[in-house]
Amino acid sequence: MAIKLHDSLTRETRELRPAQPDGVYRFYNCGPTVYAAAHIGNFRTFVVNDLLRRLLELEFGPDKVRHVRNLTDVDDKTIRRSREEGRPLGEVTRRWTEKFHADCAALNCLPPHDEPRAADPRFIREQVNMIDVLLEKGNAYRAADGSVYFKVSSFPGYGTLSRVKERELRPGSAFTADADEKEDGSDFALWKAWKPDDGPNKWPGPRGSAEGRPGWHIECSAMSKALLGPTIDLHTGGVDLLFPHHENEIAQSQCCNGTTFAHHWYHSEHLLVDGKKMSKSLGNLYTIDDLKAKGFSPMALRYALLSGHPRKQLNFTLDSLYVGAKALQRIYNALDQACQRTGMAPDSFLEVLKPISIEELISEGYRTHFRYSWLALCDDLNTPNAIGEFFVGIHALETNNISTESIRFEVCCALSILRALGLDITASVAAKADVPADIAALAEKRWAAKAAKDFAAADTLRKELTAAGWSMLDRKDGYSLELLKK
Secondary structure, eight states: OOOEEEETTTTEEEEOOOOSTTOOEEEEEOOOBTTSOOBHHHHHHHHHHHHHHHHHHHHHOGGGEEEEEOBBOSSHHHHHHHHHHTSOHHHHHHHHHHHHHHHHHHTTOOOOSBOOBTTSHHHHHHHHHHHHHHHHHTSEEEOTTSOEEEOGGGOTTTTTTTTGGGSOOOTTSGGGOSOSOOSSTTOEEEEEEOOGGGTTOOBOOSTTOOSEEEOHHHHHHHHHHHHHOSSBSEEEEEGGGIIIIIHHHHHHHHHHHSSOSBSOEEEEOOEEETTEEOOTTTTOOOBHHHHHHTTOOHHHHHHHHHSSOTTSOEEEOHHHHHHHHHHHHHHHHHHHHHHHTTTOOTTOHHHHOOOOOHHHHTOTTOOOHHHHHHHHHHBTOOHHHHHHHHHHHHHHHHTTOSOHHHHHHHHHHHHHHHHHHTOOTTHHHHHTSOOOHHHHHHHHHHHHHHHTTOHHHHHHHHHHHHHTTEEEEEETTEEEEEEOOO
């Protein structure tokens, strides 16, 4: 069964197929700007991309997928952070890159095959080379200060992705955001001439231009071309990048290369928190560390982020993490208890049983409910339906509606879907481990403080539990303790 995915460009759902003769599927997604910890809204997009990566590898094979994700390590935000901290740009961005990688690992996201940095000298050259071509072709021009701008009027197809030509151009919009030297308000920066605030962060520019640094948009076009070629199969990102970033990528890439930039575009929607847009001023902007400090596991967060359709806004609440933690524990218990009915030892099924192939999962000969879960994932990443079908299968295991000789096959099917979803249930094993007496006493003390509405003491005790390596998950009728995954 082919994977079908909505295409933001054509507004149609289309099959994903590699276009190149080598059969390799080339997939690019925009990565983070590494000046601070990524928040859970960012990670909704990265988790969706990880799900897509997993499906592609299961469909085509791990050696037939090439995934590139960039790191923006030079722009206004990273330079400002470097200046504020009084530390070199590379030192600042390295710190936040390592933090991003740690958070991705906690969420069980596969690392990309390549992760180019905008400030890497190799890719600075690639960006400068592309700008030189655009200047030669008349798609770009030099401003008086030595900056270089893309001339949007030189590309008749501009606006096709975002339908921006159907909107009214307003002062202060994304069109007018780059600088004062543009010939037209819709043009955007390819190269920014050095200014004192940039400090030591400058490189030789395109021919006839000033020293400076690349604009934000050119990095993805240049790095994608360098690592995947002039045409890629799929480009993804959050809906906030659709305009102007992705629109600008198309314009500069196709004018430079003279060919289609991406055959397929996919965008995931915004994450809301308690029904509102995330912001520091509202106090609802969460990082993974924030949620860990509250006692929640990254796997519960991954489950919550996958619970809504990626192309629809998802309203995140802390209650959704309780739901996620409970669901993961239920999955583990159902699979473990079903396997025990076949004579397996408790907590041994993950060591003995392995996921089956997709060909076996979707075979017509045996219509397991987990098969329908896979089909839902292949139908435009319909994660809510996939999770719903998955729990139909879990319910059948719980209620003994599956013959003993079929249980192991069903569990292997379930493990295949968990692998596709990237949900690691091994952390649930810790919940079944014996809790040390000092940890149990600390948890009881915290529960009593909460019951007495001494929330300051309860928060302090929760932090002590977290520091000791334990997560305490509250329920209406009590609490549970889980050993934090390292």
